[in-house]
Amino acid sequence: MDDPIMVEVKDLHFSRGNTDIFRGVDLQIPLGKITAIMGPSGTGKTTLLKLIGGQLVPDRGQVLIDGQDVHQLPRRSLFTLRRRMGMLFQSGALFSDLDVFENVAFPLRVHTELPNAMIRDIVLMKLQAVGLRGARHLMPSELSGGMARRVALARAVALDPELVLYDEPFVGQDPISMGVLVQLVKKVNQALGLTAVMVSHDIKETLSIADYVYIIADGRVMAHGTPQTLNVNDDAHVKQFVHGEPDGPVPFHYPAPDFFDDILAPAGQFS
Amino acid sequence: MTRYIATLGRATLDTLSTIGRAGLFLIQSIFCLPSREGFHLWLRQMHFVGVMSVAIVLVSGLFIGMVLALQGFTILVSFGADEALGQMVALSLVRELAPVVAALLFAGRAGSALTAEIGLMKATEQLTSMEMIGVDPLRRIVAPRFWAGFISLPILTVLFGVVGIWGGYLVGVDWLGVYKGSYWSNMQDSVDFVDDVLNGVIKSLVFGLVVTWIAVFQGYDLVPTSEGISRATTRTVVYASLAVLGLDFVLTALMFGDLG
Numbered sequence A: 001m002d003d004p005i006m007v008e009v010k011d012l013h014f015s016r017g018n019t020d021i022f023r024g025v026d027l028q029i030p031l032g033k034i035t036a037i038m039g040p041s042g043t044g045k046t047t048l049l050k051l052i053g054g055q056l057v058p059d060r061g062q063v064l065i066d067g068q069d070v071h072q073l074p075r076r077s078l079f080t081l082r083r084r085m086g087m088l089f090q091s092g093a094l095f096s097d098l099d100v101f102e103n104v105a106f107p108l109r110v111h112t113e114l115p116n117a118m119i120r121d122i123v124l125m126k127l128q129a130v131g132l133r134g135a136r137h138l139m140p141s142e143l144s145g146g147m148a149r150r151v152a153l154a155r156a157v158a159l160d161p162e163l164v165l166y167d168e169p170f171v172g173q174d175p176i177s178m179g180v181l182v183q184l185v186k187k188v189n190q191a192l193g194l195t196a197v198m199v200s201h202d203i204k205e206t207l208s209i210a211d212y213v214y215i216i217a218d219g220r221v222m223a224h225g226t227p228q229t230l231n232v233n234d235d236a237h238v239k240q241f242v243h244g245e246p247d248g249p250v251p252f253h254y255p256a257p258d259f260f261d262d263i264l265a266p267a268g269q270f271s
Numbered sequence B: 001m002t003r004y005i006a007t008l009g010r011a012t013l014d015t016l017s018t019i020g021r022a023g024l025f026l027i028q029s030i031f032c033l034p035s036r037e038g039f040h041l042w043l044r045q046m047h048f049v050g051v052m053s054v055a056i057v058l059v060s061g062l063f064i065g066m067v068l069a070l071q072g073f074t075i076l077v078s079f080g081a082d083e084a085l086g087q088m089v090a091l092s093l094v095r096e097l098a099p100v101v102a103a104l105l106f107a108g109r110a111g112s113a114l115t116a117e118i119g120l121m122k123a124t125e126q127l128t129s130m131e132m133i134g135v136d137p138l139r140r141i142v143a144p145r146f147w148a149g150f151i152s153l154p155i156l157t158v159l160f161g162v163v164g165i166w167g168g169y170l171v172g173v174d175w176l177g178v179y180k181g182s183y184w185s186n187m188q189d190s191v192d193f194v195d196d197v198l199n200g201v202i203k204s205l206v207f208g209l210v211v212t213w214i215a216v217f218q219g220y221d222l223v224p225t226s227e228g229i230s231r232a233t234t235r236t237v238v239y240a241s242l243a244v245l246g247l248d249f250v251l252t253a254l255m256f257g258d259l260g
């Protein structure tokens, strides 16, 4: 990759309790491109986004955004840096005391001095893009899961940030909204030239819009490359993942003792 | 034995680190520049924390004043000193009962609500997403709630005292027949503004600080699960009540200890 780098993750180590989640991860997120992060459920993709956003502090290693070490910044500067980022949470995380319109308007109201009329135009534009302009008066509790996520997406890009972190933007969408959202992610990326990091399990959609892909498993980067090179990658792990096969070297199960031993364990020895 | 010592040591360290975090948390959240936005947020919280607690405080104040007059009258009348009823009711309310009972009610009514609200925001990642938008939840969520609690408790305490004295009047004068003039004049003669009223208000300021601090910190620091929220809510009420009663003793000793 010869593109300038927006985010650089160097030798990242992170553990929760006794479980090591990352054991030396190195990533480079190129400026103005869509980088996808894929991997089995529970490998720490959400954790990685939170480390990049400075929510969690690594045990070792660095995250550099635009040359600044996120975890060395004082609180004030970290918040300033975050104004240039948008994040779509896996759970949506809409503010439950604000309606849809105000949720999307929130970043604009707190970070800009724009007049109300202009805020209204921007918010309606963003809501139109996710197909929810008509739902602007609903409260988050009145939305379906997929709708909430689309509102959260509109909020994440409300300020036209330079870097957007999407945590599973396509989950819970019907085929039509899925197609629209895929195009939307692509479009904001192209039109505004923003850098996107996208965690997703939807392989086909992801590979269709991503410029670069990292596959994470076992606390490490297992493979990386452009969608074309990954599609023809011969490694058994990569093949299994990219083609979604149940059998192969990547385990489907959370680490556990042998299934039969567990089922047949004599009473009194249950753990 | 060694395990016992280790457990004790760990508990001590945990407690110390919690106190440290709570202190930092207080400092980070209360020192923020007032702004027009912040004022609106504060006003909203004054409504939720303060105005919504008025009813419970008024009703309790009224009943406590009435009970005081009833109990006080039966004792005072046996010494033939029933004109001193006004003095007795007013002093007990202003010095002790209004600050303490209002603070206990406040911990149950507003403190638990603050903890649960902030805790639920944490559990649904609203606090995290606010941080990612570049807004510090300490300033936006915690600070307005903190200031609202700190300021509304003294006001609630004054209301409690006023209604209590009126309740004492209803029972003492209207019902038991204490002479109206002596109820008020005895009160005026004996209640000192600085020694009694001001000290009562100072107590309620301290209680307001401590109760609100415990409530918002418990909410901000809890384990983000439904069980964590319920535990933290209980802890808020228990810790806040104990802190109020303990501090009341200390403050009373400092303020009135050398009077007699």
Ligand SMILES: Nc1ncnc2c1ncn2[C@@H]1O[C@H](COP(=O)(O)OP(=O)(O)OP(=O)(O)O)[C@@H](O)[C@H]1O
Pocket (backbone or CB within 6 Å): A016, A021, A040, A041, A042, A043, A044, A045, A046, A047, A048, A090
């Ligand atoms: N708050 C937490 N406390 C302790 N462990 C956690 C916590 N959050 C996540 N984990 C653990 O960290 C690991 C990584 O979690 P993470 O949410 O990052 O996975 P993920 O890759 O995003 O999975 P998915 O694709 O299912 O969203 C998991 O094994 C999980 O058990």
Ligand SMILES: [Mg+2]
Pocket (backbone or CB within 6 Å): A045, A046, A047, A090, A167
């Ligand atoms: Mg995840």
